[in-house]
Amino acid sequence: MFNINPRSSTPIYMQIVDEVKESILKGILESGDKMPSVRELAKMMIINPNTIQKAYKELERQRVIEKIRGKGTFVSTDYEGKRDESRMDLVKDSFKKGLIELKYMGIREDEIMGIIEELIEEIKGGK
Amino acid sequence: MFNINPRSSTPIYMQIVDEVKESILKGILESGDKMPSVRELAKMMIINPNTIQKAYKELERQRVIEKIRGKGTFVSTDYEGKRDESRMDLVKDSFKKGLIELKYMGIREDEIMGIIEELIEEIKGGK
Amino acid sequence: MFNINPRSSTPIYMQIVDEVKESILKGILESGDKMPSVRELAKMMIINPNTIQKAYKELERQRVIEKIRGKGTFVSTDYEGKRDESRMDLVKDSFKKGLIELKYMGIREDEIMGIIEELIEEIKGGK
Amino acid sequence: MFNINPRSSTPIYMQIVDEVKESILKGILESGDKMPSVRELAKMMIINPNTIQKAYKELERQRVIEKIRGKGTFVSTDYEGKRDESRMDLVKDSFKKGLIELKYMGIREDEIMGIIEELIEEIKGGK
DNA sequence: GTGGTCTAGACCACG
DNA sequence: GTGGTCTAGACCACA
Secondary structure (H helix, E strand, O other), X not given: OOOOOOOOOXXXXXXXXXXXXXXXXXXXXXXXXXXXXXXXHHHHHOOOHHHHHHHHHHHHHOXXXXXXXXXXXXXOOOOOOOOOHHHHHHHHHHHHHHHHHHHHOOOOHHHHHHXXXXXXXXXXXXX | OOOOOOOOOOOHHHHXXXXXXXXXXHOOOOOOXXXXXXXXXXXXXXXXXXXXXXXXXXXXXXXXXXXXXXOEEEEOOOOOOOOOHHHHHHHHHHHHXXXXXXXXXXXXXXXHHHHHHHHHHHHHOOO | OOOOOOOOOOOHHHHHHHHXXXXXXXXXXXXXXXXXXXXXXXXXXXXXXXXXXXXXXXXXXXXXXXXXXXXXXXXXXXXXXXXXXXXHHHHHHHHHHHHHHHXXXXXXXHHHHHHHXXXXXXXXXXX | OOOOOOOOOXXXXXXXXXXXXXXXXXXXXXXXOEEOOHHHXXXXXXXXXXXXXXXXHXXXXXXOEEEEOOOEEEEOOOOOOOOOHHHHHHHHHHHHXXXXXXXXXXXXXXXXXXXXXXXXXXXXXXX
């Protein structure tokens, strides 16, 4: 279902959050689709259900998915992107860190822009 | 000396590492410059010396600075960008996460590229 | 029949209970009126009959409706407001929580009173 | 420290959230005050640390408290109430439910307004 | 069957 | 010392 790396420093539940969002952007998951249940996904991924639940809760908080009582979890239908300045700042910060890293490795600016463009293409996926 | 935000989710020692590298890229710190001692910097920044120690260790590991016995710590003279594929992958990963975030907020691609360009300019600073 | 929101955090059966009581207060349902059967209502509202069952049981427990053997379910005729201290305390508690929430959002007291008055008007409805 | 009722239907972690906010409104807790550590409070209240952590995380998400790395948890200093329409709607809904309940018990409108005013006074506390 | 809450206990990163 | 994450396993409410 989702690619998880248990050795990564980013928590498993966050990796799941990211993977779900990426799947939606790529069109693998669509508005209204049923998500696997917490237990189901936990079994499939051999991960503790609590961890999945934490991921789902975060996704719900971000309005990416919706839970319907007793029926399960679904990709939100009414979702619409909202600019969130404070979250934008976090992203910018992480970008800045990455850019410093790259510059420090001696990567040229045009190369950097190329990398970014590649990544953007990758996100679009089969959409 | 360096801008540190104790509320940030990135560890303080990492913030210091980043700030040092940024200062070098901007030309504020140059090859061969003497770095303040751990104790000195800890006092100046009102930060636990252990934290500075950890930052210096990390910077040394990355060959950004060098310790010379009995003389102190200096910005490396032999600094030359070295591509490090595994580190590149980490950076790409963090970029990807950020890009997904932005796309998810409904930011257009041209806007994203604009943001990146701005950040690159910012890093160059007075260099 | 009744407005139900399956996404709401309040259980569906409770939403039904509330809607029935509101309808009575508004005069849409009156003493002695026949209620639809569990099956009927379940079909009409496309809701699990167990859920309707549970709602009816709760309404019966609160003496809002009565079951008459072989005849069906009716809005109670002997309805008369009874103060129930323990239930009052529950309501007060939920009010308190809401008021704290509003105060915390910086809503002024006069605004709060306005909101309450509006809601009271809304409940009266066409009565 | 905080009054918790383990039998209540509202989760313990939410009761803690509410209690903390109430304490702040009453002036018992003030901007910048240090909160007891997760483990400390868990011991004091004889509650599992995970439950406290959940409460703290929710409070942090609402910007009521701030965590500072390695130092502990503090009441936010820069807090300023923000109207949140969607949350307002939730509060209104719960008010409406309560009002229906009261009306149904035969409480008169002026009495209801009195109760609300009392509760508002109670929240202000010694502030 | 679904998700929500809570406990107990472990390991880790940070300062 | 602080909080963050994860696991394992239990009980409950809801549909």
